[in-house]
Structure formats: C-alpha cells, structure tokens
Amino acid sequence: MPDRRTTAVLDLSGLDALVEVLRGQGRTVVGPTVRDGAVVLAELDSARRLPFGWGTEVEAGRYRLVPRADGAAFAHTTGPQSWKAFLHPEREKLWSVDRGADGELSVTEERPPQPSYAFLGVRPCDLRAIAVQDRVLAGGRYPDSGYRERRVGAFLIAAECTEPGATCFCVSMGGGPGADAGFDLALTEVVDADGHRFRVRSGSDAGEEVLAAVPHHPDDPATGTAARSAVDAARERMGRAMPPVDLRALLAGSLEAERWDDVAARCLTCGNCTMVCPTCFCTTTEEVTDLTGDHAERWQRWDSCFDLDFSLLHGGPVRASGRSRYRQWLTHKLSTWYDQFGSSGCVGCGRCITWCPVGIDITEEAAALQAETSAGLPHDDREEPRR
Amino acid sequence: MTGVPVPYRVVRTRPETADTVSITLAPAGTAALAPFTPGRFAMVYAFGVGEIPVSVSRIGAGELVHTVRSVGAVSAALCALRPGDRVGLRGPFGTGWELPRAAGRDVLVVAGGIGLAPLRPLVLAALAAPDAHGRPNLLVGARTPGDVLYAKQLSDWAAGGGPLHCAVTVDRPSPTWRGRVGLVTELLNEAWFDPANTTAFVCGPEAMIRATARELVRRGLAPDRVRVSLERNMRCGTAHCGHCQLGGALLCRDGPVIGWDLARDLLTVREL
Numbered sequence: 001m002p003d004r005r006t007t008a009v010l011d012l013s014g015l016d017a018l019v020e021v022l023r024g025q026g027r028t029v030v031g032p033t034v035r036d037g038a039v040v041l042a043e044l045d046s047a048r049r050l051p052f053g054w055g056t057e058v059e060a061g062r063y064r065l066v067p068r069a070d071g072a073a074f075a076h077t078t079g080p081q082s083w084k085a086f087l088h089p090e091r092e093k094l095w096s097v098d099r100g101a102d103g104e105l106s107v108t109e110e111r112p113p114q115p116s117y118a119f120l121g122v123r124p125c126d127l128r129a130i131a132v133q134d135r136v137l138a139g140g141r142y143p144d145s146g147y148r149e150r151r152v153g154a155f156l157i158a159a160e161c162t163e164p165g166a167t168c169f170c171v172s173m174g175g176g177p178g179a180d181a182g183f184d185l186a187l188t189e190v191v192d193a194d195g196h197r198f199r200v201r202s203g204s205d206a207g208e209e210v211l212a213a214v215p216h217h218p219d220d221p222a223t224g225t226a227a228r229s230a231v232d233a234a235r236e237r238m239g240r241a242m243p244p245v246d247l248r249a250l251l252a253g254s255l256e257a258e259r260w261d262d263v264a265a266r267c268l269t270c271g272n273c274t275m276v277c278p279t280c281f282c283t284t285t286e287e288v289t290d291l292t293g294d295h296a297e298r299w300q301r302w303d304s305c306f307d308l309d310f311s312l313l314h315g316g317p318v319r320a321s322g323r324s325r326y327r328q329w330l331t332h333k334l335s336t337w338y339d340q341f342g343s344s345g346c347v348g349c350g351r352c353i354t355w356c357p358v359g360i361d362i363t364e365e366a367a368a369l370q371a372e373t374s375a376g377l378p379h380d381d382r383e384e385p386r387r
Numbered sequence: 388m389t390g391v392p393v394p395y396r397v398v399r400t401r402p403e404t405a406d407t408v409s410i411t412l413a414p415a416g417t418a419a420l421a422p423f424t425p426g427r428f429a430m431v432y433a434f435g436v437g438e439i440p441v442s443v444s445r446i447g448a449g450e451l452v453h454t455v456r457s458v459g460a461v462s463a464a465l466c467a468l469r470p471g472d473r474v475g476l477r478g479p480f481g482t483g484w485e486l487p488r489a490a491g492r493d494v495l496v497v498a499g500g501i502g503l504a505p506l507r508p509l510v511l512a513a514l515a516a517p518d519a520h521g522r523p524n525l526l527v528g529a530r531t532p533g534d535v536l537y538a539k540q541l542s543d544w545a546a547g548g549g550p551l552h553c554a555v556t557v558d559r560p561s562p563t564w565r566g567r568v569g570l571v572t573e574l575l576n577e578a579w580f581d582p583a584n585t586t587a588f589v590c591g592p593e594a595m596i597r598a599t600a601r602e603l604v605r606r607g608l609a610p611d612r613v614r615v616s617l618e619r620n621m622r623c624g625t626a627h628c629g630h631c632q633l634g635g636a637l638l639c640r641d642g643p644v645i646g647w648d649l650a651r652d653l654l655t656v657r658e659l
C-alpha cells in the first residue's frame with residue numbers, strides 16, 4: 001500500500017489546533033517566539049506565541065527585529081539558537097558515580113525519560129543541519145543514546161522560507177528555501193487577499209496522523225500557486241552565495257594560505273560562530289564532585305574549537321594561534337567534514353555571519369581563499385625558481 | 388554519550404621512571420570490556436578527577452596494563468593509585484597496530500620515550516608468533532637513561548640470545564650509562580630488516596615520528612607500511628567530541644594508528 005501523503009490548507013485556527021493536538025499527545029512543542037529583541041526558540045503553549053508580525057533585518061554582525069504589516073508568523077530568518085539546543089543540549093549529565101566504603105565504584109547512567117518534542121517552524125536549512133547532526137551523533141559506530149532518544153521522539157514541522165535574510169546562502173550549499181524531505185509536516189505561509197493561511201504537506205505517517213486530527217481545508221490551486229511562487233522567489237533572493245567552486249578541494253588546498261593571517265587579525269576567537277552554528281557538535285566533559293567526596297558526576301557541555309584549551313596536550317595547545325583556530329573551524333565546516341561524516345558541515349544558514357561580533361563572513365573568506373588560490377596558480381607552473 | 392565506565396580494580400602498580408607508572412587492572416565485578424588488541428586504547432576514569440585516553444601496554448589473561456606518565460590532573464591521579472583502588476574503563480577504542488597484516492614481513496618497532504608503552508604488547512605478540520613474521524626488531528630512544536621504560540625487560544632483550552634484535556639509545560647519558568647515545572634513527576643501521584619487505588611500527592614524540600618515518604621511507608619502506616600512532620586531546624573516544632581532529636581524521640576513530648601515507652601531510656602543517 002503506498003504511503004498516504006496529504007496536502008491541505010490550515011487557517012490560523014488550524015495552526016492553533018495543530019499545537020493543541022501535539023500538546024495533547026504529550027509533546028513539548030518548541031518554536032520561534034519573540035524575547036529580548038530576538039526571535040528565540042522556546043516552548044510554546046499556543047500557536048499565538050509565534051512571532052506574528054515580526055520580521056528580521058540581518059547583516060554581518062547585525063540582527064534586529066522589524067515589525068511587519070502582514071502579520072506573518074514565519075517571515076523572520078534564523079535566530080541566535082538552533083534546534084541543537086534541544087536535541088544536543090548545551091549541558092548534559094553523562095553518568096554519576098558513587099564510591100562505597102570499601103572504595104567500590106558504582107556507575108549509573110541516569111537519564112530521565114527525554115521529552116518528546118515537536119519542533120514547529122524548522123527552516124529547510126535547519127532540517128539539513130539536523131540531518132548532519134544525525135550522521136555525526138547517531139550515524140557512527142557509537143550512537144549517542146541521549147541524542148538518539150530525543151531525535152527519534154521528535155516531530156518536525158518545517159516552515160519553508162519565503163523571506164530569506166541577507167546572510168542566507170543555503171542555495172549555494174546545495175539546499176534551498178523549500179523542504180523536500182526529512183519532515184513530518186511542512187508549512188508554507190501565504191498571506192494575500194484571500195487571507196492568512198498555511199499550505200501543509202505531510203511527509204511521514206506520523207505527520208499524516210497529526211494532520212488528520214487537525215481541522216483543515218482541502219488544498220486549493222490559488223494557495224498552492226501562491227506558496228510555490230513565494231518559495232521560488234525566495235530562491236532568487238538569497239543574500240549571499242559561496243563561490244561556485246569545489247569548496248572541499250579549495251579548503252584542503254588552502255592550509256598555508258595568507259588569508260588566514262588576514263582573518264586572524266579580525267577574529268576575536270570568541271567562539272560565537274560555533275555556538276550559533278546548527279551543525280557544530282563539539283563537546284567537552286567536566287567532573288563535578290559533591291562535598292562528601294564520594295559522589296561524582298560526569299557532565300558534557302558544548303565546547304568550541306576557538307577555545308585555547310580545545311587542543312590541549314601535555315606540551316600545550318596544538319592550535320595556539322588564532323590563525324590556526326579559525327583555519328580549523330572553516331576547514332572543518334567546508335572540507336574535512338566530508339572525510340569524517342560524508343557531507344559538508346555547512347548548510348548555509350548564515351548564523352555565523354550574523355552573530356559574529358566583528359562581522360566575519362564565511363562566504364567572503366571562502367571567496368578570498370579562492371581568489372588567492374587562483375592568483376597563485378600561475379606561479380605553480382613556473383619553471384624557474386622564484387626569489 | 389555511549390556507555391558508562393566499567394569498574395576495574397588496581398591489582399598492582401609498578402613505577403617505571405620518576406614520572407611514569409604501570410597499573411595492572413582487572414574487572415572489579417562481573418562486567419569487563421571486550422578484549423583489546425595492541426595499539427588500541429581505553430578511556431581511563433579516575434574517580435572525581437576525570438578521564439583520559441591511555442593505550443594498553445600489556446594484555447594479560449583477564450588483566451590489562453596501562454602505563455601512565457604524570458603530566459596532568461588525571462594522569463597524576465592514576466599514577467597515585469594503590470592496589471585495591473578502583474578506576475573506570477571504557478573501550479576498547481581506536482585502530483590497533485594490526486600485526487597480522489604484517490604477516491610474512493620483517494617487523495621493525497621504533498619507540499621514543501613513553502611511545503614504547505603502546506608498542507610493548509605488539510612486541511610481545513610478535514615474539515609469541517615467531518613463525519608468522521621475519522625477524523622482529525625493537526629500537527628504543529629515550530631522553531635520559533632514567534626515562535627508559537621497562538628497563539629490565541629491555542636489557543634482557545638487548546643482551547641478545549632471543550629472536551629479537553633490541554637496541555636502546557639515549558639523548559643525554561648519565562655518568563653510569565654504558566649504552567648508546569644519539570638519535571633512535573641511528574640504530575636503524577644495525578637493525579635487521581629488508582626495506583622492501585618490512586612493516587614498521589612507530590610511536591613517540593611527533594618530531595621523532597616524523598624523523599623516523601622519513602628515514603624509513605628514504606630507506607625504501609612503502610609509506611603505508613610505516614604505521615605511526617598519534618596523540619591528540621580526546622574527551623569521548625567515540626568520535627563525538629571533536630577534540631581529536633587532525634585534518635580529516637578523527638584520531639579516536641581513524642587512529643591512533645594510521646599509515647604514514649596519511650599521516651605525512653597532516654604532520655607537516657604547523658598547528659593543524
């Protein structure tokens with residue numbers, strides 16, 4: 001029997017009902033909402049908490065909310081957080097250990113049942129970022145059990161992009177503003193003379209089931225056309241693009257580029273880019289002991305390759321210079337990630353550009369490396385030694 | 388996270404040098420890790436302090452030996468363990484030396500300093516299967532005579548009589564040192580191996596690995612038959628923490644033992 005995949009239309013009360021149905025299933029519904037001057041991701045008790053009437057204006061190192069007259073809920077671009085904050089949380093207890101009177105150790109992995117999430121408003125770039133983290137954290141020989149439990153339980157509702165930001169470049173990373181796969185439901189927001197509504201497509205049996213429980217209208221040609229043309233238009237309005245070259249090869253061949261000195265002179269090695277990036281997964285561990293000295297806990301927390309201690313060996317950090325740390329970040333994102341996990345580590349969401357305090361732009365850095373490499377090519381062909 | 392540490396009991400400890408201790412461990416209860424092969428490592432957990440990667444330096448029946456040099460908080464805590472104390476172990480992780488892949492070839496083991504620790508079980512395995520290989524060689528370099536690990540065993544081996552060609556050299560001799568002085572690569576001249584039919588196993592400081600591997604390739608070894616063991620910061624052992632990256636390699640998963648054909652480029656870029 002072929003899987004049923006329904007396309008329908010939700011009005012605003014349908015969106016409300018969607019959140020209610022998901023909450024009724026015991027899910028923690030998380031979505032964008034306005035807080036402290038930004039669109040953040042937080043638990044939603046109702047669809048009314050979505051950022052209706054707010055858009056965003058972004059540039060390298062800049063982000064601000066701007067009111068919108070059309071009342072759209074999903075017309076903002078990616079904010080400072082991503083879904084990894086929920087699937088791969090910033091801090092997580094790995095195990096705890098108790099030492100008995102005879103010195104015996106008893107180790108327990110005590111993870112409470114993980115929330116079963118519903119993510120409302122996942123951008124197509126972030127859907128791809130989730131797929132990237134799936135490969136890293138759950139796709140190898142040792143799947144991360146906590147991540148897998150949260151991920152398997154998560155219900156994903158995509159929101160296709162109709163308002164890309166000035167720092168977005170997903171199209172040049174092989175993605176796009178439309179969602180093709182990897183979701184349970186996908187929404188496309190349409191606001192026009194016929195009203196404010198959401199074209200919805202189911203992408204899984206679970207999505208089909210939820211959609212059936214939500215009052216909806218049948219798909220109609222006007223909504224279908226409006227939704228498709230909004231997404232098509234977004235594809236043409238990407239704020240930025242990566243240079244159209246083999247980025248994996250470019251970065252692999254740029255380890256000694258002079259551009260690293262240039263960017264290192266600007267980079268504060270603050271690690272913001274790694275914190276906001278939806279695919280960055282690196283963690284470190286901490287040992288926490290209580291006052292009795294007989295109870296210890298092992299915690300994992302996000303770490304950044306910009307931290308000096310990240311590469312610490314007994315002789316000191318391997319990557320002591322800012323140059324080597326920026327090179328590690330960009331080379332990992334665009335090149336060595338393929339070697340390690342079979343894809344790029346960048347989905348073109350633009351967060352690292354927006355949230356870099358000094359406005360370092362990875363598309364500009366890649367273009368500069370490309371310019372340096374192609375400028376350098378003729379030299380490689382020269383026969384006589386250069387002095 | 389993947390798996391929690393399995394409690395192990397310290398059976399005995401043995402100081403090797405001023406800052407290095409060998410710790411013999413056996414399962415504290417019924418749970419035990421899967422068997423190790425030479426070159427692989429465990430994440431060793433010191434209660435209340437933390438966890439570090441340590442290769443196995445001997446693999447016994449129901450026992451594992453780790454040789455630990457005190458260079459940080461966790462290794463210092465491990466070096467201070469007494470018999471009966473408990474630690475936690477996760478593993479085995481990483482690639483091993485894979486001695487069986489060297490079947491039929493001469494075996495050339497070159498160690499620098501603490502780099503001898505992960506190589507010792509390989510030497511023992513080669514000696515235990517003498518017919519599987521050509522002649523085994525063990526060349527050891529250390530900073531000073533006081534830094535030579537397993538000194539008694541090495542001097543027995545170096546005294547000759549067995550199938551192993553063993554030689555030891557130091558950078559800085561003490562007044563009583565009567566052995567060789569100089570770089571470990573200088574011992575290659577007397578080693579018995581046919582470069583066209585040899586697998587080399589190299590571990591030590593990166594500068595020593597580089598110099599040794601280059602010299603071996605210069606002498607005609609195929610780069611992929613020079614196996615080197617590399618070290619980077621590691622927090623998890625399961626390819627999730629990102630710390631052990633060296634270019635495209637995650638050393639806890641793709642290493643620590645990799646071929647010089649891959650390692651060469653990675654070790655020639657500074658601060659990679």
Ligand code: SF4
Nearest residue numbers: 277346347349350352
């Ligand atoms: S590297 Fe930058 S643009 Fe690419 S996925 Fe990460 S944050 Fe987004």
Ligand code: SF4
Nearest residue numbers: 267268270271273356
């Ligand atoms: S690139 Fe920007 S965000 Fe990233 S570490 Fe440097 S200054 Fe911070």
